[in-house]
Amino acid sequence: MKTVYLDHNATTPVREEVLEAMFAIYRGVTGNPSSIHAFGRAARKEVEAGRAKVAAAIGAKPEEIVFTGGGTEADNLAILGVAFANRKRGNHIITSAIEHHAVLHACRFLEKEGFSVTYLPVSGEGLVDPKELANEIRPETILITVMTANNEIGVIQPVEEIGEIAKARGVVFHTDAIQALGKIPFSVEKTEAGLAALSAHKVYGPKGVGALYVRRGVRLQPLTYGGHHERGKRPGTENVAGIVGFGRACELALAELTAEADRLRLLRDRLCSDISKKISHVKLNGAPGKRLPNTLNMSFEFVEGEGILLGLEMSGIAAASGSACTSGELTPSHVLSAMGVPAALAQGSIRFSLGRENTLEDILGTVEVLIPVVRRLRLMSPFYDGSQDGTGTGGDTR
Amino acid sequence: MSGDSLYSEKVMDHFHHPRNVGKIENPDGVGTVGNPVCGDVMKLYITVKDGRISDAKFQTFGCGAAIATSSMVTELAKGKTLEEAIALSNKEVAAALDGLPPAKMHCSMLGEEALKAAIEDYRKKVKANNEPQNIEH
Numbered sequence: 001m002k003t004v005y006l007d008h009n010a011t012t013p014v015r016e017e018v019l020e021a022m023f024a025i026y027r028g029v030t031g032n033p034s035s036i037h038a039f040g041r042a043a044r045k046e047v048e049a050g051r052a053k054v055a056a057a058i059g060a061k062p063e064e065i066v067f068t069g070g071g072t073e074a075d076n077l078a079i080l081g082v083a084f085a086n087r088k089r090g091n092h093i094i095t096s097a098i099e100h101h102a103v104l105h106a107c108r109f110l111e112k113e114g115f116s117v118t119y120l121p122v123s124g125e126g127l128v129d130p131k132e133l134a135n136e137i138r139p140e141t142i143l144i145t146v147m148t149a150n151n152e153i154g155v156i157q158p159v160e161e162i163g164e165i166a167k168a169r170g171v172v173f174h175t176d177a178i179q180a181l182g183k184i185p186f187s188v189e190k191t192e193a194g195l196a197a198l199s200a201h202k203v204y205g206p207k208g209v210g211a212l213y214v215r216r217g218v219r220l221q222p223l224t225y226g227g228h229h230e231r232g233k234r235p236g237t238e239n240v241a242g243i244v245g246f247g248r249a250c251e252l253a254l255a256e257l258t259a260e261a262d263r264l265r266l267l268r269d270r271l272c273s274d275i276s277k278k279i280s281h282v283k284l285n286g287a288p289g290k291r292l293p294n295t296l297n298m299s300f301e302f303v304e305g306e307g308i309l310l311g312l313e314m315s316g317i318a319a320a321s322g323s324a325c326t327s328g329e330l331t332p333s334h335v336l337s338a339m340g341v342p343a344a345l346a347q348g349s350i351r352f353s354l355g356r357e358n359t360l361e362d363i364l365g366t367v368e369v370l371i372p373v374v375r376r377l378r379l380m381s382p383f384y385d386g387s388q389d390g391t392g393t394g395g396d397t398r
Numbered sequence: 399m400s401g402d403s404l405y406s407e408k409v410m411d412h413f414h415h416p417r418n419v420g421k422i423e424n425p426d427g428v429g430t431v432g433n434p435v436c437g438d439v440m441k442l443y444i445t446v447k448d449g450r451i452s453d454a455k456f457q458t459f460g461c462g463a464a465i466a467t468s469s470m471v472t473e474l475a476k477g478k479t480l481e482e483a484i485a486l487s488n489k490e491v492a493a494a495l496d497g498l499p500p501a502k503m504h505c506s507m508l509g510e511e512a513l514k515a516a517i518e519d520y521r522k523k524v525k526a527n528n529e530p531q532n533i534e535h
Contacts, residue, residue: 325463
């Protein structure tokens, strides 16, 4: 059975060019970049070439890139690093209610350490209000951290406005740009970001390597100790192959960005409109005009998400859900809850996140599979009795 | 698709081919448990004849384990005396399904509770019917 992978926001397959670049390193550039002999120097050269490519993808200087073991670590380094470096100046942090757990859990830890955190609410469409953010800034505020694009609903925050406000008020601004990289243009100049977290495995690079952009002048305490690597911010022998792979992935993502964003937007919009036409009682989650081009989060009323995913999987289709059952938590998606989506609708939410390999055929096939899957689950549901559609057919037009 | 399955074959069978889906018109007992916040809501309908569950049907809003559990509970309940049905534990239901992932065991609890609630509802109705009428002079 042909498989259709629609979960690119969770991770992406490593692309062929990246694999080639990485295998060349594993096979032929085996030294430690810190060694002074030829083996080391060859490895150092590759690391710095990779660094330059990652920097170019976000409009940064190479020396502003700190490589980490992934995006979560980059977020933690940014938040904990800035907090601890500045705790004599202040102890207040502003973030949003819909950040990734890498940001939220770091903030919660800081609260236990005596920091005060404001979690900004979002609108029903998932957007932070820059004016509300500005109102929360106090003399003790040392960090603002708001993600560029949300992983669950794809909504893009007004980070350029937020960056301007942060700069005007003299507060460091970190943005989790992990989902934005490779999907929409992202520039550290335009966003006035002091820090930005990035991850390789979201852009067809390998898992296990990420980066933190750190603007010159931003004070940052490292989280681990043991050497001078990465300008003292993240000691440890560099993941040479991973860094090279990350660099290659960024290079390709930058080159293909516009064309790919346009292509994915068309496919995503077609998926959305076909679902809306052919299945009743569906709701789009997230500001329609302000989303990543590849992301679609919809709620299917009267049914639960895992049930839909199991039905999709029977036909080889992989997607994700905001339901409690699929996350292993006891409550549904914190992102949808923050947007005011009622629990039952959050439980019935599905996220489709498209990528390079997806075609129109994949999209059309997915809709055809969804129709009977949703119908069958609705006919089993205590909340659906046919009167909602007048036909008792499970809510589709066939 | 390859990879270890999330659920046993029995669970998948009950999910894809659930037994006893639907409502009973004029049921002898109905039990509704769970809530949308947790993601599982089960409604169990029973008919009772001569102290035995003669028919059972379910409607469930929930994950694969919740649907499979509901299906299995109705299968296990049919034909049992009320006492036997009350004694049906979530462990038995899970075992009948060849096991559930630890995170999904609460779904089997819901199945046990829904059946108990339906029987409780039946017993309340019976008691109400047997209450002596108020005779007005």
